[in-house]
Amino acid sequence: MECRFPSVPGAERILSDEALAFVAALHSRFGERRRALLAERDRRQARFDAGERPDFPTDHPGLSDPEWRIASVPDDLKDRRVEITGPAERKMMINAFNSGARVFMADIEDALSPTAENIIRAQINLYDAARRTISYRDPATGKDYALGDKIAVLKVRPRGWHLDEAHLVIDGERVAGAFVDFGLHAFHNAQALIDAGSGPYFYLPKLQHHEEARLWADVFAFTEEWLGLAPGTIKATVLIETLPGAFHAEAILYELRQNIVGLNCGRWDYIFSYIKTHRKDPGAVLPDRAAVTMTVPFMRAYALHVIKVCHRRGAHAIGGMAAQIPVKGDPAANEEAFAKVRADKEREAGDGHDGTWVAHPALVPVAKEVFDRLMPAPNQVDRQREDVVVTQADLLTPCDGPKTMAGVRMNVNVGIGYLAAWLSGRGAVPLHNLMEDAATAEISRTQLWQWRATGTRLDSGETVDAALIDAAFHAEVEALREALGEEAFAVGHYGAAADLMRELVQADELADFLTSVAYERHFAD
Template identity: 55%
Template structure:
C-alpha cells in the first residue's frame, strides 16, 4: 500500500476545536489536511446560502415530473422568450479553453489523474460524479490527488511501475465535474442536514487549488452536470460567486461548461447560457444521461417507449435534433458546442473486432465535427489520436463558432419524437447484466467499469435500469420474438445471470453481485421509478 493510500485508510479522531455548525460523520486521517477550519467554515457558509433554494429546485423537479407523469409534455418556456430571442453573448472564452478538440474523462483516483493529464488530450475532466463511487475514502483520495496534480508533484506506484506528471505546459487542462444537485454528501452535516455533494466537491477543490490555478490562467474550470432549468443554473452562479468572494477571487474567475444531459434542459439552453453568461464557456451533449432522462421523463408514456439501448444512436431523429440545436444555440452565443463520449476501449487479442470498434468511433467523430461540434470526449487514451485525427482534418482552426447552423429549425416535437426499433432477448439480457455488473462495482467503491469492451459509468447503468422498469410497467411490451416482458422474464434472467457471469469474484465488485441483483429486482418491481439508481445505492456504501 502506498503512503497516500495508508493515510486515507487510517482513522482520524474528531478535531479538538470543531467548527460551529458542521459535523463530520466519518473519520480519516487525511481530513486534517483537506478539511482545515477555514475549509469547514466555507462549507458552512456555502450550505446556508444555497441549501434553501436547492430544496426549492428539487421540489420543482418533482412537480414537473408529476406533470409529465400525468401526460404533459416538455416545451420551450413562454416566460423566457425574450432571452431566447435577444441579442447577447457569453463572456470571452479563456485562451486555455479556446481549443478543446479532444477531452478525456475518468475518475479522480491518482493513476487515472496522472495518465489522463499526460494523455495528449486537450482537456481532462476529473469526475467526482458518474465515474466515481462516492465513498468517503474515494472522495478524499480524489481531492488529495487533484491537489497533487495542481501542485505538480502527484505520483503513484503500483506493480513495480512509477507514474509521474509531465510538466504543466505538457498536460491537459484540468476541468473538475462535481456531483449534481440531487446528491447529498452524508458525511458532512451542516446544521444537522447533509451538504449538497456537488457543493462539497466544488468548494473543497476550489479552497485548495483556485488561487494556484488562477495564477497560471487555468481557471479553475468546472463541468456542471444534470441541470434541468435556468433556475438551477442560476443557483450554481450564486454558489460560484459565493466561493469567489470568500476566497478573494475576481467575480467570474471560475469558468464552467454545462452538460445538457436532461430532456427538460434542452428546452432551456439559451436560458442556461444566459444565467451563467459571465463564466460559461460551452454546453456539452451528454448523450448517455440524455437518453436516460428521456426514458425517465416519459416513464408513463406508453407511446414513447424506446427500443433497446443499442439501437438508440445519435442518428435517431430526436437525438440528431438535440445535437444540432445545441450547436446552433452555442455558436449564436459565442460558446463551445461539445460533442459526446466514445466509450470504447481497446479489444486486445482480436484485431478485427478492435478495428470494427475504431471504425464506429471514427464515424461518430466525423458526424460530430461535420455537424459543427467544437470538440469531443473519449474514455480511453487509445482513442485520443483517433478522435484528434478526425477533428484535425475537418477542424484545422481551434473551434467552429463560425458554423452558425442557421439551417437548423428544431421544434418541440422534433426533440421528443420517439424512435422505432425492437427489443431483442439479447438486448434485454444485456441491460440486466450491465446494470448488475456496474451496480456491484459501484457498491464496492468502483464507479468506472469496463464491460464488454466499453468503459461504463453510472449513465449506462441508468439507461439499462430505467428501460427495464419502463418495459415492465408499460402494458403489452414484448420482445421481438413475441415473449411478454414481465416480472417472470426478469426473474428468469436474474436467476441465470450468475452462471452467465462465470466466476464473479474475478469481476469488479464480484463479491456484491448478489446484492446488486437483489437491488435491481427491488427497484424494477417498485410501483414508482427511483429518480436515480445512486440514491438508494448510496445508503449501502460506507
C-alpha cells in the same frame, strides 16, 4: 458541524477549519434553494406523468433577446478538440493529463463510486494536480507515474444537485455533495490553478431547468467574492444530459453567461432522462439500448440544437462520449471499435461541434486526427447553424427499432455488472469493451422498468412483465456465478447488486436515481 470522513493520509489538509467553514457557508446560503429546486423537479415530473410534455420556456430573456453573448473564454479553453474524462483517481488522472487531450475532466460524479474514502482521496488528488505535484507508484508493479511537461487543462465535475454527502452534517442536515466537491476544490485550488496560467474550471451535471443554472451562477459569484477572485474567474461547461434541460439549453447559457464557456452533449444520461421523463407513457418507449444511437432522429435533433444555441451565443458545443476502449488480443475487434469512434467524431466535427469526449487515452489520437482534419481552427464557434430548426416534436418523438429478449438480458447483465463494481468502490467500469459509468446502469434500470410498467411487447411476441424480468435476472445471475466462481461472485458484490437492481426494476414507482438508493443502503453509514 459533524465531519465523519475517514482519516486517510492528507485528509487533514483538505478538511481544514477554513475549508469547512467555506463549505458550511455554501450550505447556509444556498441549501434551502437547492432543496426547493429539487422539490420543483418532483412536481414537474408529476406533471409529465399526468401527460404534460416538456417544452421550450416561453418568457425567458435568454431566448427573446438576440444580442447577448457569453463572457470571454480563457485562452486555455479556446481549443477543446479532444477532452478525456475519468474518475479523480490518482493513476488514471496522471494518465489522462499525459494523454495528449486538450482538456481532462476529473470526475467526482458518475465515474467515481462515492465512498467516503474515494471522495476525500479525490480532493487530495486534485490538490496535488493543481500544484503539478501529483505522482503515483503502482504497489503491484513498482511502476512510477508522474506528469509530463505538457498536460491537459483540468476541469472538475462535482456531484449533481440531487446527491447528499452523508459524512458532512450541519445542524442535523446533510450538506449537498455538490457543495462539498465544488467547495473544497475551489477553496484549496482556485488560486494555484490561476497561478499556473489556468483557472478553476468545472463541468456541471444533470441540470433540468434554467433556475438550477441560476443557482450555480449565484454559487460562483459568492465563491469569487469569498476567495477574492475577479467576477467571472470561475468557468463552467454544462452537460445537457436531461430531456427537460435540452429545452432550457439557451436559457441555461443565459443564466450562467458570466461564467459559462460551453455545453456538452451528455448522450448516455440524456437517454436515461428521456426514458425517465416518459416513464409512464407507452407511446414513448425506446427500442433496445444498442439501437438508440446519435443518428436516430430525436438524438440528432438534440445534438444539432445544442450546437445551434451555443454558437449563436459564442459558446463551445462539445460532442458526446466515445465509450470504446482498446480490445486486447483481438485486432479485428479493436479496429472495429476504433472505426466506430472515427465515424462518430466525423459526424460531430461535420455537424459543427468544437470538440469531443473520449474515455481512454488510446482514443485521443483517433479523435484528434478527425478534428485536426475537419476543424483546422481552434474551434468553429463562428459556424452558425441557422439552417437547423428543432421543434418540440423533434426532441420528443421516439425512434423505431428492435425490442428483444437479448436487449432485456443485456440490460440486466450491464446493470448488475456496473452496480457490483460501484458497490466495490469502482465507478468507471469496462464492460463489453466499453468504459461505462452510472449512466449506463441507469439506462438499463429505467428501460427495464418502463418496458415492464407499460407491458411492452418484444419482437418475439413476449410481453415484458414481472415474471419475464425475474427469469432474466435469474438467468444472468446464474451465468455470472458460473463464469466467476462462487468466491469472486460473493467478494464482487454481484449478489447484492442483482438484488438491488431487481428490486428497483420491479418497484411500483421508478426511483429517481439508482446511485441515490445504493448510496443510502451501502455508503451512508
